[in-house]
């Protein structure tokens with residue numbers, strides 16, 4: 001007899017061809033039955049639908065990997081607290097979800113399949129509710145954070161420092177979600193660009209992307225004294241405590257943020273391993289944080305910062321490398337013994353990861369920002385891995 005996990009995976013294939021319609025139906029049904037739930041979602045639902053699907057796919061494919069699934073559900077449950085999600089909301093979502101699956105499962109849908117889904121959803125919801133309750137014992141659902149510095153480094157880029165009203169625990173390399181008063185319920189993730197500081201402040205690197213609600217607000221309409229709302233720290237791109245291998249940090253644009261945090265942590269730990277930051281930007285004008293990086297480099301032996309300009313020919317007296325990230329990594333060479341961390345635009349990350357593989361760095365020593373850590377949880381959260389909008 002097939003297991004529930006097998007039944008769910010096979011029956012999910014019935015819905016997948018109509019996935020877009022199914023997720024629209026799900027949200028329509030959920031909000032029709034529970035109008036108050038609409039208030040938990042952002043005004044524009046674009047993108048929200050894909051997130052529901054992504055979360056579902058991830059849950060379905062991990063059903064027979066309890067450890068991975070448990071960790072994922074734990075993170076979702078904890079993260080949902082910032083949205084004000086309560087246990088009864090999970091029940092409402094479950095009812096709408098099963099109704100949707102039944103409707104789009106067509107003639108292949110059976111009571112046995114429905115029972116398998118119902119039980120899997122109940123278990124997943126219970127895990128998320130438990131995680132939220134456990135988290136509530138020691139952390140607030142969100143943090144009000146005052147902007148204490150706003151440094152507009154370029155017309156479209158700001159380095160923003162905030163002080164949360166209560167301690168917000170994080171590890172270098174993690175990110176937080178951010179909501180501005182201008183766009184209630186629209187949350188975007190930004191990496192913390194520093195290792196934990198004694199004064200508890202967090203610095204974010206924000207590029208205003210075209211039509212970016214949150215990023216545009218943070219860059220253009222935010223000033224010292226304003227209050228932002230932050231969600232809990234998330235993400236697994238943190239230093240491996242068991243490793244003392246040399247570090248290679250490869251950043252693209254504002255993807256520098258989490259790698260600067262790792263760099264600061266390596267410096268703070270006072271270990272002597274070599275650290276090489278390769279920071280790729282389009283033009284020399286984009287090197288918005290180079291003076292700060294050079295200052296750290298001057299203080300820490302064994303730390304090297306190499307700026308890379310990808311879209312401009314070398315100008316007179318300009319420092320750094322020229323070219324795409326893969327050719328520069330190849331030219332610099334000698335990465336076999338390193339732990340590598342990569343962050344930046346997705347295609348750049350893919351290119352760098354491919355280059356590291358070709359240059360003999362084992363895949364288990366290459367970490368990039370996980371596209372999935374916060375994910376979305378049944379469409380009820382709003383983070384985007386695009387980090388920027």
Ligand SMILES: NC(=O)C1=CN([C@@H]2O[C@H](COP(=O)(O)OP(=O)(O)OC[C@H]3O[C@@H](n4cnc5c(N)ncnc54)[C@H](O)[C@@H]3O)[C@@H](O)[C@H]2O)C=CC1
Pocket residue numbers: 189190191192205206207252253254255256257258280281282286308309310311324325343344345346347348351369385386387388
């Ligand atoms: N601000 C933050 O906290 C974080 C940002 N990120 C991500 O980092 C990225 C930074 O964006 P920008 O600063 O606008 O970077 P950008 O567009 O200026 O590019 C940075 C570098 O990546 C290279 N690149 C871009 N597209 C490429 C492609 N298709 N193939 C190969 N190389 C490519 C560029 O040539 C340049 O050298 C965004 O995708 C953002 O989501 C990631 C984590 C944290």
